[in-house]
Amino acid sequence: MLRFLVFLLLAIGEFAAAKEVVYDFNVTWVTANPDGLAERKIVGINGQWPLPVIEVDKGDRLIVNMYNGLGDKSTSIHFHGMFQNGTNDMDGASMVTQCPIPPGSSFTYNFTVNQHGTYWYHCHTEYCYPDGYRQALIIHDNTSYFADQYEEELAVTLSDWYHDMMEDIKPKFMTVYNPSGAEPIPNALLFNDTQDLSLNVKPNTTYLLRLVNIGAFVAQYFYIEDHTFTIVEIDGVYTEPTEADTLYIAVAQRYSVLLTTKNTTDKNYPIVTVADSTLLDTIPSDLRLNYTNWLQYDASAAHPQANITVEASTDLIPYDDSTLVPYDHMPLLENPALSIQLDVVMDNLDNGHGYAFLNNISYTTPKVPTLYTVLSAGDQATDPTVYGEFTHPMILGHNDVVEIILNNNDSGSHPFHLHGHNFQVLTRYPSYGADFFELADGDPVPYDPSNHSTFPAYPARRDVLVLPPEGYFVIRFVADNPGVWIFHCHIDWHLAQGLGMVFIEAPTQLQQRMTLPSDHLAACAAGGVQSEGNAAGNTKDYTDLTGQNVQPGWIPDGFTTRGIVSMVFTVLSAVLGMGSIVLYGLSDLKFASKSNGNSTSSGAEGGEEYRD
Template sequence: MALLARVTCLVLTTLLAIAGCQAKTVTYDFNVTWVAANPDGLYERKVVGINGQWPLPVIEVDKGDQLVVNMYNGLGDKTSSIHFHGMFQNGTNDMDGPSMVTQCPIPPGSSFTYNFTVNQNGTYWYHCHTENCYPDGYRQALIVHDKDAPFANDYEEEFTVTMSDWYHTLTEDIAPSYMSLYNPTGAEPIPNSFLFNDTLNVSIPVKPNTTYLLRLINIAAFVSQYFYIEDHTFKIVEIDGVYTEPTEADTLYIAVAQRYSILVTTKNTTDQNFPIVTVADTVLLDTIPSDLKLNNTNWLEYSKSAPYPQADIQVAQAQDLVPFDDITLVPSDGMPLLPEPDIQINVTVIMQNLMNGYNYAFLNNITYTAPKVPTLYTVLSSGNLATNSEIYGEFTHPVVLNHNDVVEIILNNNDTGTHPFHLHGHNFQVLDRQPPVGPNFYSNLNGGNPVNYDSSNHTTFPSVPARRDTFVLPPYGYFVIRFVADNPGVWFFHCHIDWHLAAGLGMLFIEAPTQLQERLSIPEDHYQACRAAGVPYEGNAAANAQDFLDLAGENTQQAFIPAGFTARGIVALVFSCISAVLGMAGISVYGLTDLNFHTMYTGPDAPNTTESVAMDNVQPKTEENTG
């Protein structure tokens, strides 16, 4: 037995050594600057480029690799950061990327190194996570290759496909009109176009009778899209980095930040090319400009000599498309339903106006408001008080989780909009969603009343639930998810529609803060970025490092409208006051002008001109001389 144990130990050591030799360090040097681009052929504008290029480079690594991204902010007029969307960052919470959550915003002229091991597989993406910056082009795919994927031998070649909405105007110029007194309903800015791999009219060359892997990523700021390939079906094999049992489908609904990998087997023909169709979810749009093209055609290219037909779809048919319901997908690892939760978090999405007349987004009664110190740094500088949620500020909406808690989130939607919610640091089990994706997705809007989750009356939870990191909350509906708090860190839970996050639709989970203090230390270049940005990196949410329970001076949300006033009423009152002030100012200016005129032309020094005489002869209008 002793000999057997020694042999086993030797074999394991050898295997680990081999695995270690196979892993490598993949380094990217990013100089982030403005460049010019015209991706839809309609309007050239400046976009966020990397190393003078746009579209941005796709990050590609193998599972187990060390990824190092040396970023220099050369934008000159904008702070920045990088979030590696879907990466768990287990043990490297400081590399997660959201500004004022796990780091300071990186100011122009500063450098910042992201360095972490990729112990995951599948389809991800990276994007800026500082204010509204990724809609300006700062987003691209991140692919983690895995030679041991269950479908690794089932395809010949793979392609990465990104889809996105696109604005002709810089986000910094759009944002003030979105969060504005003049937009009291919170209507989201309407994109100018929709892109496919950051351009239009893309052909993907394929051979007949061949299977391909397509990685699909919605990197948009706002709009979900339907996806299908005319006269083709496909097999879903991955969602958000989770391998699934191969499942046949023909149409997908891909919300912002969601990813799918599909296997597509081509036909036995070279006589024609087939449209790859993407259709914007028009229900999300408050208005639809006449020149906005809502459905786009790209192609599976079987032959360069064959025609490239346009998709046969009318915009009005988009809601009639029946996409596959992702809640029914079964992870290939067979992970069973988690046990009853240790902690249940019940929050409701609300959109409403505050005293300044702006329309904000809320989870319960809190619209997320960034603290003065990044929350991760508050954890690391707070000692024994790290488990006290008060120190993180009321308006970050913090929830402290114990290590290895089973966490259940019930998310109700009292809003008529759709919200794709993303959880940093985890994927989660999807237990229930009503209405389901499909023909009844918008059915609750017809009745006019929200349908909230009832714990005593719900569908049976699946025994092996689907898992992903971004899940769509239906309008006037709800979803229920579970995860294990096995990853100490500060993790953002937020709607991934960038406009909604800007309006405050997010909250923080401070997970196992004591363990986090024991395991994590911040690199010096991260603190240097804070100093350069003038952002404190010690203390509570109010930057008080002397008394962590004193939150005086913390950033707060706007005050609620007093009882008795409706949102429409307060907006009307504000506009009435503005009109009154402008009216009084106009009367005053007119009166002074009239006084100055009479003084000028009737005083002792008045000029004797024909113009002044003519002015004196102007007659009041009567029925006879009114023209």
């Protein structure tokens, strides 16, 4: 009885302390030069960049009033890692849970934050967040088991950085001239959206250091010379305190660590970030792969550069996140009601472009946001047909345990993110180690249900997990959050290539719970996007997908990728050649026409001059 009263008093106190936290965002273009090498246009908020860090307390209601003042781009906000239980329409994924917000439109995100930990927010509309539209989102929790173990918090973002705008990079990426799908190489790495930064610390003091990779592509190793730290959180999940000295932080992943400073101020220590160079197809001579910032004990003392070579990055062995034990000791989810096996493949289609596939489907956006199809489909919402073939839809039953087996037939790693949930990590192969980050050179190793490592009693949980090159992972979660949730690789280039799919979770319950706000529907109308109908926009027959958006066709049997690309270039050359002949012929006709009114010698000279 006493324990119940204590719990009730704590709950009442937490409810009483909850408040509304309101941000007004005017999203516009600004200019900035974060690495000191190239000034460029960047997406700013209220005329400023870096963007504001969103900070709330657990239990608060977060309201973000966003106005799209970009003028030439649609946009959105995804609050990465937020479950959005009961507020699926606030998830921010364009053409999944909302229409893109066109220039000149306003849109309000409004939801209660019933989580704790380290998160971030970013645009979730095609190719937009690498233009600078991303920042940390911190949820403070004074009831955490380590709340009394630190004095101050420090938030650190890691990111890659491109000097060119996405609108200029995109046509060079998805093109017949890049048939391998080689990802654009960033120009720099940033630390809190700058470089050469010093974090001021006091001696003999414990800090909660929140680390977020807000990049678009490149994972980074992180360590501090002559220091260790204690991991207490991954992706919003508190962990048993675990000592480590090096972390591997893929894009979209987060860690919180307790860092206790030395009892001296005689020197400053390099904070080292190293790009995972195995992700890069080429390494330009002017690309720095490792950077030094500083844990600053004394501003007047020397700030030494880290002692590391580019080659040493592959020798760094980070702590294996799959072995972390959640502090709540949530047990292994048993007896999945649904097991989904997916194979990752990177390949070409018949337009010569490089695409990404899950079970031979390259995610292609529908003509109606998938959530809006759920809400308008009535009894047919449980039929996956209405969501279109190329959104790769999967219907999940309410409260079912769902297992995902993800096999990687690609020689690169992929950080996969699930919206609306975190998930248990049952197994992953290979484990973190020297072989994990090396490019694979053998045959892919698929998951074998009769031959795998023993599943842990209390599996690690997070919402972004790295899929090893030519390896696999197995995850499970409970489908306890009715909504439309996209599962995708968080390397932005790979999502653009189609490496994703959607889960339609408990659609009947979702229909009963949700009514769309008027400003959400207004954004659709302003952008000319339908807010009702199936994936093809058909409101009369939801099983008729005539006119749906489709992926390009497969390369015909008997053609290799090299062959199809060669054929495309041959056709292009033939067309250009025929065009040249036609122009040449017309030019002769033009000069011949002129010669009809002039002397023959004048006409001949004119024609000869043209040919020269």
